[in-house]
Amino acid sequence: MLDHLTTEASNPASEQLDELSTLEVVKLINDQDAGIAEAVGRQAQQIATAIDVISDRLHSGGRLIYFGAGTSGRLGILDAAECPPTFRSDPRQVVGLIAGGPSAMTTAVEGAEDNPSLGMQDLERISLSPNDVVVGIATSGRTPYVIGGLEYARELGAYAIGLTCNDNSELKSYCDLVIAPVVGPEILSGSTRMKAGTATKMVLNMLSTGAMIRQGKTFGNLMVDLRATNTKLNARARRIVKAATGVDDAEAVELLDRCNGEVKTAIVVHHTEQAPDAARTLLDRAYGHLRRAIHDGTNGAVRL
Known part of the structure; x- marks a missing residue:
């Protein structure tokens, strides 16, 4: 059931959303977005722990693997794709998977997120190893595709991280570590591409950038390992x-x-x-x- 999820709740600030002027809509979105960084900041220790684990696994030849459905999967793929040009990392080192496969990046694949075995199969397909770190991204904290993948990862011995925007979520039972920036209800009820999506992107930025800093990919604040391709x-x-x-x-x-x-x-x-x-x-x-x-x-x- 979704009824108890913070991300699915109605936001009192936007109950008259369709009656607002365009400027009022913009200001409301901006006002609601202002609390996202604070929510992420409350997860600082968990994020730092994740970065240290990821860095250790990368140093030992492991990989960082993001997987999720819909917006969550797309954000993971985006972060993975940015690592090679920014840090000159091997494209196989940070990997992004999305429920439904590559076509789901641009077109919704109905039902793909509801099958836990697909999460396991996608990780099997890329030969998940005990040395890898997986980050299962599920705003709701209950996406079957993500839970199936996390369960398989832990059984195999990989380090399993869950990223959600709801407290005490279902995926907690399938993770070694949970990162949960709770940003509250969306102004458009259930549209988690908004505040939850922004919080997710911020956390992913920290995970990949932090791990690459620990890998020696920076010098001061300079991205000295970039790949000059244009x-x-x-x-x-x-x-x-x-x-x-x-x-x-x-x-x-x-x-x-x-x-x-x-x-x-x-x-x-x-x-x-x-x-x-x-x-x-x-x-x-x-x-x-x-x-x-x-x-x-x-x-x-x-x-x-």
Whole structure:
């Protein structure tokens, strides 16, 4: 039953929604959205715990796997798809699954979310291993597709995280950890693509970004492991090299050209005055952590 779920309840603030002016609708949505970050913030410890587990599993060769139905599944796929261009991660390292398969990204697949065996089958299909972390995303906390997948993941020994926007949800019994930002009723009753969807996106941002920071994918607040695949990202790569080294634009271009466009390698080459291959070796020995590689390559002579 959905009647007891916070996400399905009627919001008193929007009971006369169809009678509001357009500006009043905008202001109401904005006012309701203002509490989302606070709800997510109340889950800070759970999110931090999840990040540490994900980072450990990624370091050991495991994967981060998101799965869900409808908006939840789409948000997971979106976050997974953003990791390779942002962090130069292997596309197989962060994976997104949606009930009903790829076509469900744009078209509703009726009944797909109601079958728990489909969640298990989708995880089996990608050869889920005990070293992986799965994040089952279900705003309601009761989606059979997600519960089926979480149950299978725990049986296999994978670490199971549930992400929901309802307290004391059904999926709690199938998880090692639950993240539950409770954002309250939607202004359009049951339309969880709104506040709940925004909260979900915020949590996913934290999980993937936090785990990649722990993997050495950043240097300060610079995304030094980005993959420059277009004009915008090529320009960003130059700016990052300039910011991390102090060189001018022409020197940044020259460094990147020497290093096959690898931002991290270019920065290590500059600071250690070593050849690109030697810089790559330093990075490998430092498990990709740029600051550590520079420290090792200069015997601590360069302070950053």
